[in-house]
Amino acid sequence: MYFDTLAVRAGQENYDPVTGAIATPIYQTTNYAVANVDEGAARCVDLEAGYIYTRLWNPTQKALEEKVAALEGGEAALATGSGVAAITAFFTEVLKSGDHVVSDGTVYSATQYFFSEILPKFGVEVTFVDTSNPGNVEQAIRQNTRVIYFETPANPTIKLVDIAKVVEIAKGHGIMTAVDSTFASPYLQRPLSVGVDVVIHAATKYLGGHGDVQGGVVIGKKDLIMKIREGTLKNMGGIIDPFAAWLIIRGIKTLAIRMEKHCANAMAVARYLEAHPKVDRVYYPGLPSHPQHELAKRQMSGFGGMIAFEVKGGLEAGKTLLNSVRLCRLAVSLGDADTLIQHAASMTHVLVPREERLKAGITDGLIRLSVGIEDHRDIVADLEQAFKQVCC
Structure with a gap:
């Protein structure tokens, strides 16, 4: 089957x-x-x-x-x-x-x-x-x-x-x-x-x-x-x-349908983030700029719904962005129908020593975004209004 x-x-x-x-x-x-x-x-x-x-x-x-x-x-x-x-x-x-x-x-x-x-x-x-x-x-x-x-x-x-x-x-x-x-x-x-x-x-x-x-x-x-x-x-x-x-x-039972939507939304959001002047770098396997984009094409049948990106301004900029979102849910989990956003340095990895965190590539301004199945235009609009609160 x-x-x-x-x-x-x-x-x-x-x-x-x-x-x-x-x-x-x-x-x-x-x-x-x-x-x-x-x-x-x-x-x-x-x-x-x-x-x-x-x-x-x-x-x-x-x-x-x-x-x-x-x-x-x-x-x-x-x-x-x-x-x-x-x-x-x-x-x-x-x-x-x-x-x-x-x-x-x-x-x-x-x-x-x-x-x-x-x-x-x-x-x-x-x-x-x-x-x-x-x-x-x-x-x-x-x-x-x-x-x-x-x-x-x-x-x-x-x-x-x-x-x-x-x-x-x-x-x-x-x-x-x-x-x-x-x-x-x-x-x-x-x-x-x-x-x-x-x-x-x-x-x-x-x-x-x-x-x-x-x-x-x-x-x-x-x-x-x-x-x-x-x-x-x-x-x-x-x-x-x-x-x-x-x-x-x-x-x-709805995994296949949901994953298709997660993937499509994530690609649209990743492209938006990559072009944003307040973003240093975007990590999404579907973007040619991802260091393992070719591996992703060989190893995966799609690029998934998870995005990481670095905000210019580091720790404080990351906190400001997350405190300003309205549609995106500030939460630590992922894979939900809702779009979830979190700041690794101050949330999930707050107990990891900074030296170890940086060694693992988890910078002060790293944001993890679990893109949901809402309309991607609403997700982008929410991020855009949140970015306006970030000074960098």
């Missing part, structure tokens, strides 16, 4: 054979009755033998997992309560004391905290490099390197990483690769198709698409996904609740 059809139909086969309901039911339950002790024992030993407890698995959760796995072209998927829960569940399961991780230096702030502050407590070391230069990845690898991890496009700088080249390096050393593909969504990019081992999504963003639900997904080989489910997820929590899973299922 084509992507648009999978987005609507995958994961909902025979989920309500009693009534024939077309919409996936919300199985709002914590427990499941068994016919006898032997059946209960079998379900406790083998989760695929049947449902036993929602912390382990739930039919609505499973429907979501099957849908996302189909969209990514993966064997299996694991849904979690948030994108951060997906990241931590994966790494907690595959790493042990003494292991080493190579990560891009430009990652989501919560991911950076997990790598910098939490993993070292358990004897895991993380080396941060610019993975957009494959040579940096090669040089950072050690004998005990277990995983190479990066986001593409990256948060919040919209930097791209050549997935195929990093995979080639990793396979040459027998190392796993994990990619956070949240900014692209499965509609624009499918890393598993070029050999990535694990893809992670914050389903809160484009998959859900409406700013009303939190969730995360890990996609990969079935044996690895079941290992995470039976290990970290079962014993440490991080589960997704049935209603949240259902909301994401509903959101995914």
